[in-house]
Amino acid sequence: MSSPAEIVLDRRRGDVVARLSGEVDMSNATYVRDQLLASMPNDALALVLDISGTRYLDSAAIEVLFDVSRRLARRRQELRLVMPPDSPLRRVIELTEVHTAAPVHESLEQALTE
């Protein structure tokens, strides 16, 4: 049994918005990564990953964020995160320095390409 996670995709002009809900751990991290990469068409500028509704991310999920960012960069695309300031995940995101690979925005509007 893998942990429940769901990705809802949305296209906002040049960006793909992916709302990740549920829990991501080592049981489903690879699945989540593949889904995210597959969601990106070549003409998209950035993948805006909204983790406002994500209840749980572990180190495997963090690794996915680095991996996705790296792979998108090769395609000249960018990964951005949306995480509200009061998110329980904040400290972990900061500790693991995810922001060095994917800029973190407090709201979806801020994260979208202007």
Next chain:
Amino acid sequence: MRTRASRQEALATLGQQALAGAELDGLLMDGAAIVARELGVDHVAVLELTRDSKRMLARAGAGLPDGVLGGVLPTDPSRLARDLGSASAISAAIGARGRKFGVIEALSRGARDFSADDSRYLEAVAGVLGAAVERAGHEDLVRDSEAQFRELADTTPALMWMTDAEGDVTFVNQGWLRFTGGESDAGVTFAASAHPDDRAQALRLWEEASRLREEFRCEYRLRHAASDGYRWVLEIGVPRYSGGEFIGYVGTATDIHERRGMEEALRASEASFRELADTAPAMMWMTDTDGRITFVNEGWLRFTGTTFQEEMGESWALGVHPDDAEHVLTSWEEALAARRPWEGEYRLHHQSGEYRWINDRGVPRHVGGHFVGYVGSAIDIHERRTMESRLFEVYQREHRIAETLQRSLLPERLPPIEGLEMAARYLPGARGAAIGGDWYDVLERPDGRVALVVGDVVGHGLRAAASMGQLRNAFRAYGLVEASPAEVVARINRLVMSGVEQVMATVLYLVLDRETGEVSFSAAGHPPPLVIAPDGPRFLEGGRSVPIGAAEPAVFRESTAILPPGSSLLLYTDGLVERRDEPLDRRLEKLAEAAGAASADLNDLCERVLSGVLGDVDPGDDVALLAVRPLPVVDTHVSLTLPAEPGSLAQLRRRLARFLHATGATEVEQYEITLTICEAAGNAIEHAYGPGDATYEVEVAFDSGELTASVRDRGSWREKRGEHRGRGLSIIEDLMDEVTVEREEGGTLIRMRRRIREDRAA
């Protein structure tokens, strides 16, 4: 001398008489008399040449002495004049269309010079008489032939008839009368004896043919006296002409009953053959004993667009679609080796360039008991196949959509409810679009009790899944405001019955008091909930009523019971226990048995129930399962042994969430502590020897504001394994106040400590 005008008038009168069809001999006599009078001669004779043209017959005359009329004379033209002692004579030939009938002679006793007018007048009379002779001659001929015909007709067994020019039947032969059982030809009208169903058609054909005076041909059923029924006859009528004039039809009817019957049978068999040929084997082939093609028919070549030579040997396999080739050739070779009949469905290269699905079958041929090869046939099933796969895709798509909808409507994770352990399962049906409308839900009521519901919307597919979503919301809404289960169900029934769409659902709605273990429930057409008490499982009977959406007004009942301490409660939908091949009682027994054998862990209970009741068989219907157990109110310790596999992490997190919630930790603290313990557990999982029976142990305790946790594995500790694991360890270190790693005999123990609800600002 008579005037010219009188001569002409006399000639006209004679012509009129001839046209009116006057009797020939009278006409001849009249003609002779006119000539005698108008030319003023003593004798006029009309002499007819006998058939042998050697003599002349004195057929008519005027002023002739007795004995001459009716006598026979030699053809010498001067003989009559000599006999009559005439001094002068003129004559004119009477001919009819080139055939010489005879002569008309005018004789004078005294010498006389006949003028040219006299001569022309005589010739004119001869012309009129010739026409009359011709007409009369034909009538004689017709009369004779008709007499002959009748005579002939009556002696033949054939059916014969004649009509006049107006189409009225003037004669039918004895054969006809014998056949139809009629008594005479009097009053016979055409087609009078035809079968009523054929009469209109026969008459139409007859009228068409006779109007155009064409051959008439018709097959119809004619009354048959001997069998007191009708028999098929073929009637052919041809127009009769006499001297260029249409005088009616003569026809025959031939009994074709036997032939017709055979034709009909043939036509029927031909039609079915053609039908067969259109849909069934048009492509045929034969092989030798080694399975090499030795013959393919035209149908095969038409399909492939190849030549006979190209298909010989083993080259047919070249036309098989690459994706199908392996299984087709394997199955063919296996069948050939065993000399068994073979059948394959595969795509074959079609002459159009595309691949088309065919169904190909071959059977071994034996001659004198010896295997001589295969004979086979194939049919094009492309349309059917593509329809099938299109249909399948549609089902698949609907199935996927419905499943997604279903899952999105079901709680992804049961909301943690303090003091209640819960586990739930939803299994979509395996069949086509068998996604049903099963759901489960858990709701904390304002009065502190917990409402549980499992339901099953009748039907499958998208509609059922959508209806389920509506019902689920309705239960959430009424469950919050109504305390009584029967009242909740009744209200929802009223809501459903007032709706436009027909929805029917079975529902079990139950309200549980965690402190007292009291339950009250209403089962609307739903199987009873199961209580797994420490002393064994039992079903909660009572509170039964009709399904929701079945009737309005309907009476909904509720029942109450007390759960013994330590009991679990299992709610489930029909899909778990309903199966056609086994009675419900037996299935419920199996359910109780499986539940009774489960451990205290509710996830284990769910898994055991599913595997024990469903076995290896995928459920045809979908199944929803909800298991709950009220926990002792105080919970200060967690002790778990979990399988060393990633799937156990979610379970661990659920257990930790309930525990941490009870400690009063903040949301951030709950997440961070859960994360650190799970990172340690993840480490243990990665270090496990293998996927087999490896386990790890988690202990968590909370005392005086401090949380202690330990994770023990049975593997060898690895300091760092890549960036990711390093990250995991740094997370543990950063988020916990204190972390120790102890390497033990055959394993590793991580101990962690953290104070809760303290300001941790660094």
